[in-house]
Amino acid sequence: MRVMGVDPGLTRCGLSMIETGRGRDVVALDVDVVRTAADEPLARRLMAISDTVEHWMDTHLPDVIAIERVFAHQNANTAMGTAQAGGVIALAAAKREIDVHFHTPSEVKAAVTGNGRADKAQVTExxxxxxxxxxxxxxxxxxxxxxxxxxxxxxxPMIARMAAAEAMAAEQKRKYQAKLKAVR
Incomplete structure (x- = not known):
């Protein structure tokens, strides 16, 4: 499976492409940062991010896109810019019918370091x-x-199992409701 990881942002938007093998083996294929100037109009900045992301998607052909979810930010302007960049990326993926999953910063930190409150240096290491x-x-x-x-x-794998369980539960609920309706 090829996964494109995206750390969205207006000034710096991190992009990565990795491939997973067996178990927890992962291999980095590419990594880059899209930079836009703060004095540029918002629409131009988003277009620059979109153009680069679309090129990556067309070149690397990811199976799925993992984007950092905007969870909470002290600076509302930063949070808005991050959300807008993430939205542009999710739209580009949707146009290509590529699944998009959002992960919170604490989920990501916990996955790679074992500590959901790890600092940037620990994550990088x-x-x-x-x-x-x-x-x-x-x-x-x-x-x-x-x-x-x-x-x-x-x-x-856990996300897939959860989706299958939710689908099964929804089907069981539908069957149960149909049975109730037939009894009435």
Whole structure:
């Protein structure tokens, strides 16, 4: 499975592509950071991110996109920009019929470090070890994008089991309601 990890942001948007093998084996295929200037109009910044992300999707052909979910931010403008960048990326994926999954920062940190409150240095160190990289990915947005992709690879089997269980429960509920309706 090929997973594109995205750490969305207007100024720096981290992109990564990893491939999972057997078990917890993951291999980094590519990593980059899209940068846009703060003095550019919002629409141009979003278009630059969109163009780059679309090129990545068309070049790397990911099976799924893992995007960091905007959870809470002290700065509302930063949170809004992050959400807008994430939305542009989710739209590009939807146009290509690529599944999108959102993961919170604490889910990602817990997946790669075992601690949902790990700092950026710990995340970067573990990403470097897990992927057996020669050097630490920089800036932190690149490491975060790799961590998102790793998180999704490791959580994907559980996500699939949960979706199957939810589908089964919905089917059972539908059958039960049909049975009740027939009795009335």
């Amino acid at each position: 573990m990403v470097t070890r897990i992927l057996k990289l020669q050097s630490k990915p920089t800036p932190a947005d690149a490491a975060d994008a790799l961590a998102l992709a790793i998180c999704h690879c490791w959580r994907a």
